[in-house]
Amino acid sequence: MNILEKIANELDMLSKSERKVAEVILASPSTVIHSSIAALAKQANISEPTVNRFCRRLDTKGYPDFKLHLAQSLANGTPYVNRHVDENDSAEEYTAKIFESTMASLELARKSLDANVINRSVDLLTQANKISFFGLGASAIVAHDAQNKFFRFNVPVVYFDDILMQRMSAINSQQGDVVIVISHTGRTKSLVEVASLAKENDATVIGITTEGTPLAKECNIVLSVDVSEDTDLYMPMSSRIAQLTLIDVLATGFTLRRGSKFRDNLKKVKDSLRSSRFDRKE
Amino acid sequence: MNILEKIANELDMLSKSERKVAEVILASPSTVIHSSIAALAKQANISEPTVNRFCRRLDTKGYPDFKLHLAQSLANGTPYVNRHVDENDSAEEYTAKIFESTMASLELARKSLDANVINRSVDLLTQANKISFFGLGASAIVAHDAQNKFFRFNVPVVYFDDILMQRMSAINSQQGDVVIVISHTGRTKSLVEVASLAKENDATVIGITTEGTPLAKECNIVLSVDVSEDTDLYMPMSSRIAQLTLIDVLATGFTLRRGSKFRDNLKKVKDSLRSSRFDRKE
DNA sequence: AGAAAAAATGAAATTTTATTTCATAATTAG
DNA sequence: CTAATTATGAAATAAAATTTCATTTTTTCT
Numbered sequence: 052m053n054i055l056e057k058i059a060n061e062l063d064m065l066s067k068s069e070r071k072v073a074e075v076i077l078a079s080p081s082t083v084i085h086s087s088i089a090a091l092a093k094q095a096n097i098s099e100p101t102v103n104r105f106c107r108r109l110d111t112k113g114y115p116d117f118k119l120h121l122a123q124s125l126a127n128g129t130p131y132v133n134r135h136v137d138e139n140d141s142a143e144e145y146t147a148k149i150f151e152s153t154m155a156s157l158e159l160a161r162k163s164l165d166a167n168v169i170n171r172s173v174d175l176l177t178q179a180n181k182i183s184f185f186g187l188g189a190s191a192i193v194a195h196d197a198q199n200k201f202f203r204f205n206v207p208v209v210y211f212d213d214i215l216m217q218r219m220s221a222i223n224s225q226q227g228d229v230v231i232v233i234s235h236t237g238r239t240k241s242l243v244e245v246a247s248l249a250k251e252n253d254a255t256v257i258g259i260t261t262e263g264t265p266l267a268k269e270c271n272i273v274l275s276v277d278v279s280e281d282t283d284l285y286m287p288m289s290s291r292i293a294q295l296t297l298i299d300v301l302a303t304g305f306t307l308r309r310g311s312k313f314r315d316n317l318k319k320v321k322d323s324l325r326s327s328r329f330d331r332k333e
Numbered sequence: 334m335n336i337l338e339k340i341a342n343e344l345d346m347l348s349k350s351e352r353k354v355a356e357v358i359l360a361s362p363s364t365v366i367h368s369s370i371a372a373l374a375k376q377a378n379i380s381e382p383t384v385n386r387f388c389r390r391l392d393t394k395g396y397p398d399f400k401l402h403l404a405q406s407l408a409n410g411t412p413y414v415n416r417h418v419d420e421n422d423s424a425e426e427y428t429a430k431i432f433e434s435t436m437a438s439l440e441l442a443r444k445s446l447d448a449n450v451i452n453r454s455v456d457l458l459t460q461a462n463k464i465s466f467f468g469l470g471a472s473a474i475v476a477h478d479a480q481n482k483f484f485r486f487n488v489p490v491v492y493f494d495d496i497l498m499q500r501m502s503a504i505n506s507q508q509g510d511v512v513i514v515i516s517h518t519g520r521t522k523s524l525v526e527v528a529s530l531a532k533e534n535d536a537t538v539i540g541i542t543t544e545g546t547p548l549a550k551e552c553n554i555v556l557s558v559d560v561s562e563d564t565d566l567y568m569p570m571s572s573r574i575a576q577l578t579l580i581d582v583l584a585t586g587f588t589l590r591r592g593s594k595f596r597d598n599l600k601k602v603k604d605s606l607r608s609s610r611f612d613r614k615e
Numbered sequence: 616a617g618a619a620a621a622a623a624t625g626a627a628a629t630t631t632t633a634t635t636t637c638a639t640a641a642t643t644a645g
Numbered sequence: 646c647t648a649a650t651t652a653t654g655a656a657a658t659a660a661a662a663t664t665t666c667a668t669t670t671t672t673t674c675t
Contacts, residue, residue, distance in 0.1 A: 066623060067670095084401055088662060098625040103663065114662060115397065115632090119366055122404040136585055142455065143448035145589065146582050150443040153578050154436045161432040166425035173424065192478045196573070199471060238610040265611045288581045291478070292574055296435050299570045300428050303418055307427065328520040329547045348652060349641095370633060380654040385634060396633060397661090 054120040055080060057109060069105045071095040076121070084122050088114045149288070156278040156289035157296060163277035164297070172272055173304035175255050176201075179229040183254075184210040185217045185245055186233035189287035193233050193259070193294040200302040204309070214241045221245045224254035231257045235276075235290040237264025246270060259294055336402040337362060339391060351387045353377040358403070366404050370396045431570070438560040438571035439578060445559035446579070454554055455586035457537055458483075461511040465536075466492040467499045467527055468515035471569035475515050475541070475576045482584040486591075496523045503527045506536035513539045517558075517572040519546025528552060541576055 058073050065073060075095040076083050083091060092099045106117035136145045176182060182201055186194035191212030198210035211217045218241075224230060230249040234242050237260035246269040250256045258270035267273045276297055278289045340355050347355055357377040358365050365373060374381045388399035418427045458464060464483055468476035473494035480492035493499045500523075506512060512531040516524050519542035528551040532538045540552035549555045558579055560571045 068624065085398075087660080089660095099662075100625065100664080101623085104623090115400075116367075118397075118401065119404045122401045123407065125405065136589070138589065140589065141448070142452040142586060145585050146446060146448055146451055147443065149582050149585055150439055150578055153581070154439050157432055157436050157439075161429065164428060166423070166428055169428055170424040189478070189481060192474055192481065195477060196471070196474045199474065236610060238612075240609055240611060243611065292577060295574060295577070296432055299435070300431050303427050303431060304424060307418070307420065307422065327522055328518060329522060329525065330520075350653065369631080371631095374654095381633075382635080382654065383652085386652090 054109065054111075054117075054124045056124075061109070065105070065108065068095075068097045068101045069108065071097055072102055072105045080121055080125055084118050084125065153289055153292055156293055160276050160278055160293035160296065163275055164300075165275075168272060168274055169300060169304060172257055172274060172301060173308055175229050175257065175272070176301065176305055177308045178227075179206070179255075180227040181207040181209070181224075181229070183220055183224065183228065183230045183249075184208070184233065185212075185220075185230065185242065186210075187212060187214070187239055187242060189291045190233040190235060190259075190294065193291055193298060194231075196295055197231065197233075197298045197302075200298060201305070204302075204305060214245075217241070217245045218248065221248040221254070222252060224249050224252045226253040228254040229257060230254045231259060232266060232270065233259045233294060234264075234266050235261065235278075235287060235294070237261050237266035239266070242266060243269055259297060335406045336391065336393075336399075337406045343391070347387070347390065350377075350379045350383045351390065353379055354384055354387045362403055362407055366400050366407065435571055435574055438575055442558050442560055442575035442578065445557055446582075447557075450554060450556055451582060451586060454539055454556060454583060455590055457511050457539065457554070458583065458587055459590045460509075461488070461537075462509040463489040463491070463506075463511070465502055465506070465510065465512045465531075466490070466515065467494075467502075467512065467524065468492075469494060469496070469521055469524060471573045472515040472517060472541075472576065475573055475580060476513075478577055479513065479515075479580045479584075482580060483587070486584075486587060496527075499523070499527045500530065503530040503536075504534060506531050506534045508535040510536040511539060512536045513541060514548060514552065515541040515576060516546075516548050517543065517560075517569060517576070519543050519548035521548070524548060525551055541579060 055077065058077060062070060062073055072091065072095045075091065086094070088099050088102050092102050095102070103114055106112075106114050109117065109120075111117040111120055136148050140148065184194035184197040184201075186192070194210045194212060198208050201208040209220065211220055221230065228249075230246070232242055232246045232249075237243075237258070243265050246256050246258065246266055250269060250271065255272070256270045257272045257274060258266050259274045259276060260266045260270075261277065262273060262275040267275070274297060276290070276293045278293050337359065340359060344352060344355055354373065354377045357373065368376070370381050370384050374384050377384070385396055388394075388396050391399065391402075393399040393402055418430050422430065466476035466479040466483075468474070476492045476494060480490055483490040491502065493502055503512065510531075512528070514524055514528045514531075519525075519540070525547045528538050528540065528548055532551060532553065537554070538552045539554045539556060540548050541556045541558060542548045542552075543559060544555060544557040549557070556579060558572070558575045560575050
């Protein structure tokens with residue numbers, strides 16, 4: 052179990068001074084693993100025994116043992132933290148930060164997903180007469196991608212990123228159709244309306260959105276993808292990556308459910324693209 | 334760099350006694366991280382200073398520091414590896430596998446990227462009179478996404494996922510234009526031709542593709558995004574995620590280069606979307 | 616509100632652990 | 646076979662962590 056998460060979790064179980072220690076550690080865990088207990092105590096403006104007690108409260112044997120746990124956490128658990136891009140970052144720095152934030156978001160998204168809900172969604176998709184993907188803005192890309200994937204499966208699939216087409220399509224939907232509505236915020240008015248229209252016309256509506264939003268309330272099933280709020284500061288970044296990965300999951304679930312014969316078919320689709328490509332030299 | 338590998342590598346650089354230490358560590362590294370220097374010395378039948386010297390020879394500051402490195406190596410055992418989805422996987426299993434593979438690919442992609450090339454690309458983009466993004470299939474989504482992002486920056490930007498439009502646009506390009514061609518395989522004939530046409534017409538061609546491919550050869554600059562070959566078995570998955578993250582990096586570089594005033598403008602674009610959304614309750 | 620109990624905290628002492636120093640032993644080169 | 650070099654460990658020293666205990670702060674109960 053990751054000790055950084057553990058610290059964050061148990062933050063309110065700690066005493067005032069211990070919390071100071073926790074904050075210093077969370078602020079810069081990689082510095083701490085190279086600090087002595089004295090240095091850390093000074094940094095947090097508390098005494099050395101307090102640091103020691105803090106370590107014990109986290110079920111480690113003492114400070115050195117705590118550092119070991121911390122080192123391990125840094126190596127795997129949350130190597131990918133959300134580090135904000137800074138005005139003066141070099142290309143190298145902001146590249147690293149963006150990749151790491153994206154990975155951190157994927158980690159988070161994975162945790163927020165419920166396998167049962169995925170399973171039910173795959174069930175519905177395999178049984179659908181028609182599948183529609185709707186999204187706007189950044190989520191339009193996700194819908195576009197989903198169409199691209201499901202199209203390969205040779206199932207009736209459409210995608211619209213135009214409000215009017217979405218409405219018309221929703222109104223024409225019927226029992227047996229699955230409509231997937233994608234929106235990170237879950238607050239885009241026209242999409243919420245589209246979801247509502249589709250539902251009224253007996254389609255099954257699956258939302259790829261955040262739990263508890265107006266859109267989520269209109270859906271039969273909600274695939275909630277949580278990503279840290281502040282990664283998408285000025286433009287959608289992590290959210291759409293998480294959504295796309297979810298599409299991969301659904302597509303994979305779909306192919307698995309359809310069995311091996313179906314996957315042979317996929318290979319055929321892939322091979323059919325070959326003539327449009329230059330050969331590999333090897 | 335993994336310290337266990339390092340020990341194994343440098344085994345023959347070590348003295349007889351130091352090698353004894355190395356062997357004890359390699360035999361059971363997880364025991365060692367909980368041992369004191371005295372315990373380890375005894376285990377290896379050598380003295381404490383020898384252990385200390387051993388640690389220094391591996392470029393660590395001393396025994397505690399060595400243990401930290403060791404702890405990290407142990408944790409790093411299986412970070413995000415490419416685990417293949419299996420026929421009989423449960424929803425939980427394949428979800429985890431896909432998310433982890435995606436993260437592994439991002440890690441790989443980040444390593445393959447050259448910050449200097451990114452910097453030059455950002456340079457060119459900020460100075461461009463017009464920016465075009467071309468892609469087909471899964472890469473069309475990436476181009477679509479790029480357009481969506483750069484459109485917010487209020488620069489002339491177009492995207493085409495249609496071969497004919499791409500050709501026409503390439504032929505009409507001129508000096509000062511930047512054309513970004515996206516293709517994971519780098520072997521799609523029509524895209525290679527489009528790149529070549531754009532170049533002939535004095536546009537600067539940036540390729541988001543794999544190094545050494547026919548497309549790469551036609552480009553002025555290649556942003557090479559390597560992802561493990563076998564992740565995209567039947568359909569493109571990881572490659573497009575890596576490409577999209579690269580788009581985020583370019584877009585971020587762009588905004589940083591344009592300065593803070595420009596970013597205020599971005600906020601305005603975002604705020605302008607507000608009226609199309611339901612309010613948050615808080 | 617105020618006293619007693621409980622909990623939290625840090626100074627100092629103690630203990631544990633790691634490192635340095637230095638004399639001796641082993642190895643290598645000439 | 647000897648001198649030089651290198652490797653090694655015992656002992657001393659230094660550094661770091663932990664324990665003890667007195668003091669302060671907070672909480673609980675009149």
